[in-house]
Amino acid sequence: MEDLELIQQMAEKNSAALDAFYERYKRMAFALVYRIVGNREDAEDVLVDVFWQAWQQAGRYDQSRGKPLAWLLTIARSRAIDSVRSQTSRRTEDLENQPETPAPATADPFVQADTRDAVLDALRTLPDQQRLPLEMAYYQGMSHTEIAAALNQPLGTVKDRIRNGMVHLRKRLKPYL
Amino acid sequence: MNHLQLTDELQEQASLYAAGAMTDGERREYARHLEEDNCAVCRREAEEFQAAAGLLALGLDPLMPSPSVKERLMAPLANRSSAQATKPRRWVIWLAAIEAVAASVLLFVAFSDNAELRRSAQALRTQVQQLEARLAEQQVQVASLTSADVQITNLAGQGATPAAKARLFWDQPRRHWSVYVNNLPPAPANRSYQLWFVPKAGNPVSAGVFNTEANGSAVVETDVPAGLDLMAAAVTTEPLGGVPQPTGPFALLGALN
Numbered sequence: 001m002e003d004l005e006l007i008q009q010m011a012e013k014n015s016a017a018l019d020a021f022y023e024r025y026k027r028m029a030f031a032l033v034y035r036i037v038g039n040r041e042d043a044e045d046v047l048v049d050v051f052w053q054a055w056q057q058a059g060r061y062d063q064s065r066g067k068p069l070a071w072l073l074t075i076a077r078s079r080a081i082d083s084v085r086s087q088t089s090r091r092t093e094d095l096e097n098q099p100e101t102p103a104p105a106t107a108d109p110f111v112q113a114d115t116r117d118a119v120l121d122a123l124r125t126l127p128d129q130q131r132l133p134l135e136m137a138y139y140q141g142m143s144h145t146e147i148a149a150a151l152n153q154p155l156g157t158v159k160d161r162i163r164n165g166m167v168h169l170r171k172r173l174k175p176y177l
Numbered sequence: 178m179n180h181l182q183l184t185d186e187l188q189e190q191a192s193l194y195a196a197g198a199m200t201d202g203e204r205r206e207y208a209r210h211l212e213e214d215n216c217a218v219c220r221r222e223a224e225e226f227q228a229a230a231g232l233l234a235l236g237l238d239p240l241m242p243s244p245s246v247k248e249r250l251m252a253p254l255a256n257r258s259s260a261q262a263t264k265p266r267r268w269v270i271w272l273a274a275i276e277a278v279a280a281s282v283l284l285f286v287a288f289s290d291n292a293e294l295r296r297s298a299q300a301l302r303t304q305v306q307q308l309e310a311r312l313a314e315q316q317v318q319v320a321s322l323t324s325a326d327v328q329i330t331n332l333a334g335q336g337a338t339p340a341a342k343a344r345l346f347w348d349q350p351r352r353h354w355s356v357y358v359n360n361l362p363p364a365p366a367n368r369s370y371q372l373w374f375v376p377k378a379g380n381p382v383s384a385g386v387f388n389t390e391a392n393g394s395a396v397v398e399t400d401v402p403a404g405l406d407l408m409a410a411a412v413t414t415e416p417l418g419g420v421p422q423p424t425g426p427f428a429l430l431g432a433l434n
Contacts, residue, residue, distance in 0.1 A: 015254040022247060027239035034240055044246045045331050051250050056325055065224050070231025077234070081197070086432050119235040137198035138233055144198045159189055159198075166192035170229040177228040 003068035010058035018055050025069060026051075029076045036080035036139050046083045050076045066177060081141035115176045122172035130165030133158050178210075180218040187219055195226030249331075253344065253357070326350050332410060332431035338362065341393070343429050345410050347401070354384065356397040356410070361389045361428060364414060370428060371419045372397055375409035384410075386419035407433050 001020065009017035029050055034043040053075050061071055123131065133151065136142045142150065148158040170177075180187055193199045194207050211220050327346050334341030341361035347354055356372060364370050372384040382402060389395040401407070412429035 015251065018254065019247075019251065022250060026242055026246070028234055028237070030242040030246075031237040031240040032234035035234075035237055040243075041333075044242055045333070047242055047246050048249045048331065049329065052329060055254070066228035066231050070228050073234045074227065074231045077197070082434060086434060115232065116235045119232050123233075123236045133198070134196055137193075137196040138230065141197055143200040143203075144193060145200060147198065159193060162196050162198050163185075163189045163192040166196055166226050166229065167188070169233070170225055173229045173232055176232065177225065 004063060007058050007061050007068050010055055011061070018051065021054070021068075021072075022051050025072055028069070029072055032073055032076045033080040036077065036141075037083055042083060043080070046076075046080050050079050053079065070177075077138065084141065118173055118176050122169050125172070126165055126168055130161045130168065133161050134165045134169075137162060179214055179216045183218050183222060188222060191219060191222035191226050194223050195230045197230075249342070249344075324348065328434065330410065330431045330433055332356075332358075332412065332429040334360070335427035335430050337426065338428045341429055343412070343431070345431060345433075347433070352401040352403065354397070354399050354401055354410070356395075356399075358387075358389060358393075358395040358397070358412075358429070360393045361395070361412075362393055363389050363391060367417045368414050368425075369417050369419055370395075370412050371415045371423065371425075372399065373411045373413065373423055374401065374405055374407055375411050377406045377408045381411065381423055383419060383421070386415070409433055 003021075003024075006017045006021045006024075010021060026047070030043065030047050033046045033050065034040065037043040037046055050072070054072055057075075061068065065071070066074075126134070133144075133147045136147045136150065137144070144155060144158050144162065147153075147162075148155045151158065190199075190207060194204065199207060207219075207223075210216055211223060327348050330345045330347065332343035332345060338361055341358070343356055343358040343361070345354055345356045354372075361370070369386045369388060371386050373381040374384050375381050382405065384399045384401075385397055387395050387397050409430065409432050411423070411427055411431075413423045414425040414428050415423065416425075
């Protein structure tokens with residue numbers, strides 16, 4: 001069944017559709033949430049909330065704004081960032097730290113291989129000076145002013161690099177949006 | 178204000194918004210611009226960037242959550258599904274009961290003016306009213322739990338009860354909490370569990386005393402007092418019957434967004 005059909009059935013409160021949607025994308029959503037939250041227990045709490053929100057908001061899904069997976073991952077990122085911000089102590093791990101649990105080596109069978117390859121290629125060809133501020137914003141919820149302070153770079157430079165990075169990603173990923 | 182054409186500055190704003198790099202104030206204002214001004218130029222740019230940003234996570238290695246996540250996700254739905262599947266059945270049973278009782282009332286009144294039968298009829302009318310009240314209460318509960326206005330918060334086990342879990346449904350328009358507790362062993366002898374509203378300022382306020390069933394489950398329904406700016410929900414173990422202020426250890430705790 002296509003993603004769009006699953007979303008439509010979720011909007012009609014068919015719990016089997018949520019079950020299938022969860023099974024399809026739990027690995028990618030969990031990878032993103034875990035990357036942001038930084039520990040398995042909190043990440044699993046957030047993951048429940050992510051799919052619950054998808055279930056509740058399926059009726060409002062607008063396919064003109066992106067594919068269902070991008071929609072889900074946007075929810076996942078937002079809930080994970082909210083979770084981190086609600087913690088009394090912000091996580092301080094280095095950006096380069098790897099997750100405490102090793103990631104499985106197998107590819108996700110439900111994510112189109114060509115889409116994932118395109119994302120990996122887009123990230124690989126993204127200059128580090130653009131990738132770093134983008135990752136700080138995307139995975140840590142840091143604003144441009146916080147990033148500029150953390151990297152000790154002028155605010156205008158940080159904004160430029162984020163813009164150029166996003167333009168690069170959009171160009172590379174356009175066929176998959 | 179609607180923009181007529183894309184400029185570098187507008188593109189920069191759209192990219193910062195999609196990357197999540199705006200400050201809170203900027204993000205609110207930009208979202209307002211997209212929604213209220215309905216600026217087609219900015220909207221198209223932001224949506225394209227957001228779609229691209231939404232795929233960034235595909236660059237991460239997939240990671241498998243534990244099976245308990247799905248159980249927790251689907252449990253309320255299973256209850257809901259069974260509620261939807263069985264609740265109508267319950268309603269049908271109740272409606273049938275109401276109809277049967279009502280028919281009995283009519284029969285009694287029609288065929289006898291015996292005082293004893295009139296008393297029976299009155300008792301049956303009361304029973305009908307009680308059934309109708311329970312039916313209405315459950316319909317309100319189902320509507321409440323499925324409302325988009327309901328905020329859901331998980332409470333995690335603390336201290337001696339790390340495996341305990343609870344899910345709090347906060348119906349903000351109705352100022353009502355429904356708390357579903359699981360895996361919390363019944364309180365020791367002469368002790369009770371006490372639920373607390375924890376405000377951002379001031380002392381916790383009791384939200385009620387309860388105990389769990391032998392299987393560790395409980396449901397607590399309580400109204401949220403007006404004027405409380407809440408930051409958390411907590412359950413502590415207290416002397417039987419509860420106390421004005423928490424004194425015992427935490428059993429469950431969850432931060433409210």
